[in-house]
Amino acid sequence: QVTLKESGPVLVKPTETLTLTCTVSGFSLSNPRMGVSWIRQPPGKALEWLTHIFPNDEKSYSTSLRSRLTISGDTSNSQVVLTMTNMDPVDTATYYCARIPAGAPVRHFDHWARGTLVTDSS
Amino acid sequence: QSALTQPASVSGSPGQSITISCTGSTNDVGGFNYVSWYQQHPGRAPKLILYDVSNRPSGISDRFSGSKSGNTASLTISGLQAEDEADYFCGSYTRIFTLDVVFGGGTRLTVL
Numbered sequence: 001q002v003t004l005k006e007s008g009p010v011l012v013k014p015t016e017t018l019t020l021t022c023t024v025s026g027f028s029l030s031n032p033r034m035g036v037s038w039i040r041q042p043p044g045k046a047l048e049w050l051t052h053i054f055p056n057d058e059k060s061y062s063t064s065l066r067s068r069l070t071i072s073g074d075t076s077n078s079q080v081v082l083t084m085t086n087m088d089p090v091d092t093a094t095y096y097c098a099r100i101p102a103g104a105p106v107r108h109f110d111h112w113a114r115g116t117l118v119t120d121s122s
Numbered sequence: 123q124s125a126l127t128q129p130a131s132v133s134g135s136p137g138q139s140i141t142i143s144c145t146g147s148t149n150d151v152g153g154f155n156y157v158s159w160y161q162q163h164p165g166r167a168p169k170l171i172l173y174d175v176s177n178r179p180s181g182i183s184d185r186f187s188g189s190k191s192g193n194t195a196s197l198t199i200s201g202l203q204a205e206d207e208a209d210y211f212c213g214s215y216t217r218i219f220t221l222d223v224v225f226g227g228g229t230r231l232t233v234l
Binding site for chain 2: 045046049052060096105108
């Protein structure tokens with residue numbers, strides 16, 4: 001059974017760095033066709049793709065957020081980590097990690113974590 | 123403003139069929155057969171219901187079907203059921219190098 005689960009803070013102050021961890025099970029992050037993406041959704045708004053990573057360390061970032069995002073993978077611990085620097089109240093959103101099942105180009109996401117609502121704590 | 127355009131809301135009665143459109147451009151929907159659809163119930167994570175325009179993942183009812191014409195993709199739900207009431211998002215691969223994947227703004231389906 002494929003599962004993904006995020007962990008990390010739910011409150012972040014402006015200018016702080018957000019670090020979220022996605023722990024996966026039921027598949028291997030070493031599988032060359034399996035990638036993991038981070039996607040966020042502000043309350044009541046649309047989904048926004050942020051970044052993804054594949055086992056060959058191929059990474060891609062949303063251009064508008066590229067300077068603030070870093071994605072990294074830890075295959076041995078089945079984890080993918082997202083960091084977002086200089087957090088702002090507009091970054092309040094539910095952050096999801098999701099599996100990419102069919103390699104690049106990224107066509108769809110077949111399993112999603114439950115999501116972590118990250119809120120500005122100012 | 124989302125890259126893909128969806129109607130904000132649609133509604134239908136149980137047993138009826140509804141269609142949700144998703145309009146993009148030749149850089150995304152029109153240029154590739156990589157359109158996906160997600161169902162999201164309140165407070166829940168999105169769930170993949172269609173990929174590559176019209177393919178259903180295992181376990182998804184055949185009441186859900188997809189198609190594409192030009193720059194517009196469509197999701198059709200036949201035999202509406204109360205449990206279908208949810209938000210529906212489309213997504214597409216894009217060759218615009220600001221994003222790899224773009225989503226629509228979402229459509230709220232109300233089952234009357």
